[in-house]
Each structure stands twice: as C-alpha cells, then as structure tokens.
Amino acid sequence: xxxxxxxxxxxxxxxxxxxxxxxxxxxxxxxxAWFIWKxxxxxxDRIDRMDGREFELFLEEVFTALGYxxxxxxxxxxxxxxxxxxxxxxxxIAVQAKRYEKTVGLEAVQQIAAAVxxxxxxxxxxxxxxxxxxxxxxLAAPNQVRLIARMELEELLKEAGxxx
Numbered sequence: 001x002x003x004x005x006x007x008x009x010x011x012x013x014x015x016x017x018x019x020x021x022x023x024x025x026x027x028x029x030x031x032x033a034w035f036i037w038k039x040x041x042x043x044x045d046r047i048d049r050m051d052g053r054e055f056e057l058f059l060e061e062v063f064t065a066l067g068y069x070x071x072x073x074x075x076x077x078x079x080x081x082x083x084x085x086x087x088x089x090x091x092x093i094a095v096q097a098k099r100y101e102k103t104v105g106l107e108a109v110q111q112i113a114a115a116v117x118x119x120x121x122x123x124x125x126x127x128x129x130x131x132x133x134x135x136x137x138x139l140a141a142p143n144q145v146r147l148i149a150r151m152e153l154e155e156l157l158k159e160a161g162x163x164x
Contacts, residue, residue, distance in 0.1 A: 042163060043157050043162040043163055044129065044150070044153070044154055044157065047099065047129045047153075048099075048101075048129055050099055051099070052097070052098075052099050053075055054099075055097050055099035055129070056072060056082045056083060056097045057072065059082075059083060059095070059097050059127060060072050060083060062156060062157060062160045062162070063083065063085055063095075063160075065160040065161060066156065066159060066160050067087070067088065068085040068086060068087060068093075069085070069086040069088075070083055070084070070085055070086075071083065071084040071086075078115075079114070079115055079118045079119070080094070080096060080111035080112055080113075080114045080115030080118065081094035081095060081096060081111075081112065081115035081118075081119055081121075081124070082095060082096055082097040083095040083097065084119055084121065091122050091123075092119070092120070092121040092122050092123075093121055093122065093123050093124065093125055094112060094115040094116050094118075094119045094121040094123075094124045094125070095112070095124070095125045095126075095127060096108050096111050096112040096115065096124070096125070096126045096127070097127050097128075098126060098127070098128040098129075098130070099128070099129055100128055100129065100130040101130065102130065103130055103131050103132060103133050103136075104126065104128045104130055104131070104132050104133065104136060105132075105133045105135060105136050106133070106135050106136055106139055108126045108128075108136065109126060109136050109139045109140050109143065109145050109147070110139070112124035112125065112126050112145055113139075113143040113145055116145075123144055123145070123146065124143070124144070124145045124146070125145065125146045125147075125148055126140075126145060126146075126147050126148065127148040127153060128147075128148070128149060128150065128153070129150055129153060130149070130150055131149045131150055132147050132149055
C-alpha cells in the first residue's frame, strides 16, 4: 500500500511540478522496493510489529487454520482470556495472547489460570512472540498452563501454513 502511494506521489510530482523524470522513477522504484521488503518479511517479523489486539486477531486466523473453532473475547473485560478454542471433539482451551518485546512473567500465567474456571475451559495456554521467565514456567506447571514461546509459535505458524 505504501509502495503504491510512493509511486502515485512520483507520478504527481512528474505531472504537477514538472519534476525531472529521474525523480519520479526514483520514487516509483522506492515504492517497489518498499513493497518487496514488506512482502519478504517473515510471519514472526510481522507479528513483532503488531499491536496486542492485532496479535489476538492474527492468532484467531492461525488457530482456525489449525482446525480449532475460535471465539475472540471482548478487548476489555476479557477475564483473563483473549481467545477461546474448541477442538472438534469438544475440548476447550482459554488462551492469553502476549505480543511482547520483553519476557513474559507470572502475571500472564495468573490471568489464564483464573480464566480457565471462569470460562469453564479444560486448560489454559499463554502464547507469546517472546519468551517466558523462569517463574512463569514454575507457576504454569502446577496450574496445567501450557506456555507457547517464540520458537513453538514459529512451529505452529509453519503447521498452519504461514511462511517463516
């Protein structure tokens, strides 16, 4: 989209300002380069540029592609779960999505542990594009919370058909 915009600006410059042809061609080439760069980004790189809600909605697509029935909870007052998954055989999973630049700690595990009984789910997951602290792993184990860190997320993306 930005590449197209740069190309249009180049054409306008040529027509309106009677700019030299080379400047318009340069703007058009910059637009094409931008498009190629954007398309070549891996899926995990694109996730790293998303905001939290975009990540939640993207995970909806991923889990749907993996065969789950997915419900996205409201953006506010979600009671600790961003997504609710259901397998074809009726197993339910509450998911907390954390699109972070830093490591994810205890709070995410606490949120999903509280969400599991609230949503009457069978288990809880925390999914992040980052990694988890040792204390998050320590709390997750006795609460039957599955922690899906960056490397496992990349494997899920691959399984769902997304490019690396």
